[in-house]
Amino acid sequence: MKVLVTGGAGYIGSVVAQQLLRADHEVIVLDDLSKGHADAVLPGATWHQGGLAEAAEVLDPSVDAVIHLAAKSLVGESVEHPERYWHGNIVASLGLLDAMRDAGVQRMVFSSTAAVYGNPITETIVEDHPAAPINPYGASKLAIDHMLTAEAKAHGLAAVSLRYFNVGGASDGLGERHDPETHLIPNLLKAAAGRGGTAKLFGTDYPTPDGTAVRDYIHILDLAAAHLQAMEWVRPGTHEIFNLGTGVGSSVRQVIDAVERVTGRTVPVEEHPRRAGDPATLVASGQKARDVLGWAPQHTLEDIIRDAWAHL
Structure with a gap:
């Protein structure tokens, strides 16, 4: 086509x-x-x-x-x-x-x-x-x-x-490089690499298990x-x-933990109030896409972080 x-x-x-x-x-x-x-x-x-x-x-x-x-x-x-x-x-x-x-x-x-x-x-x-x-x-x-x-x-x-x-993630040299960068994973990776100062955590009082926002990462x-x-x-x-979506949500704190596991480095984080317009939880089933399109995600959160880290 x-x-x-x-x-x-x-x-x-x-x-x-x-x-x-x-x-x-x-x-x-x-x-x-x-x-x-x-x-x-x-x-x-x-x-x-x-x-x-x-x-x-x-x-x-x-x-x-x-x-x-x-x-x-x-x-x-x-x-x-x-x-x-x-x-x-x-x-x-x-x-x-x-x-x-x-x-x-x-x-x-x-x-x-x-x-x-x-x-x-x-x-x-x-x-x-x-x-x-x-x-x-x-x-x-x-x-x-x-x-x-x-x-x-x-x-x-x-x-x-x-x-x-x-x-998140990257593919053969193509990855995130927004300016300003607002996405969580690349900002955590920059902080882990010592290139982005302290990572910002927006909201610790959401109605979620650890108080931080939960998202579905693909x-x-x-x-x-x-x-x-x-x-x-x-x-x-x-x-x-x-x-x-994967049907599995990860909180911001869980993503921080995963970044530290993958990189072997500590992520410096500073806490801030919630941002206006941010929901507490967003997780998709993705079942319709599986049933109709034959699509299914093949990569984990750790895969996303690993590929993004290699691209950084």
Whole structure:
């Protein structure tokens, strides 16, 4: 297939593009480098530097599918500046859908988020869990999910939304290097390596066994595999949602312990109050993706940390 990857110079997008190329797909990367890196666009991919507003310039009937990863994705920023998320996620994605429709491209895999569920009311989240986002980031992604449902019904779009949780790890030189880095594992690793000062632990009074937030961590390679499987699976006129997760949650303190085991180093940590908009627990079942897509995670939390440590 000929596939457009929006945000393909970012962390997740670059690994998805890498796996597409390895599967002998033709890859076009559209990225404005606001968060991505030019050197993350791999040889073999065609790169167009630009935002989603430029999608019409690279879409034509020869494109078979779009994997839509470009987005603003910082929970804290979304609370402080929600307008950036209305424009950068909702309005921009509507423009992408318009460009796809005009070009006759009718297959999309969308990078959604577990943040659409807000504070879960069940221990493990399945796809029919009520969507009640507690921050503008999650609300913006949910709005795009609604767009895809309507687009599929009205115009025959074949769409899948992948709602996933905390992603980590690395793949052959491609790993996290956000600026600023807000993700837990790379910040813990930097602190362990003596390169990032003291790691920050946000919230020690959550209603969890050890008081710290619990998340479901998934390896970047498992995540990329799900995007490729979803792209092959999509059905015309339908919009399906799949949660991607291991079904096992790890608290921040448990992740700190795992980092110390893998690296053999002590992680200096300072405690801070909770961040606005952060739920206490987010754990996905992932069973629907297993049953329908044939997808299953192959990597453990220790694998994620080990690969990220090697990449650091």
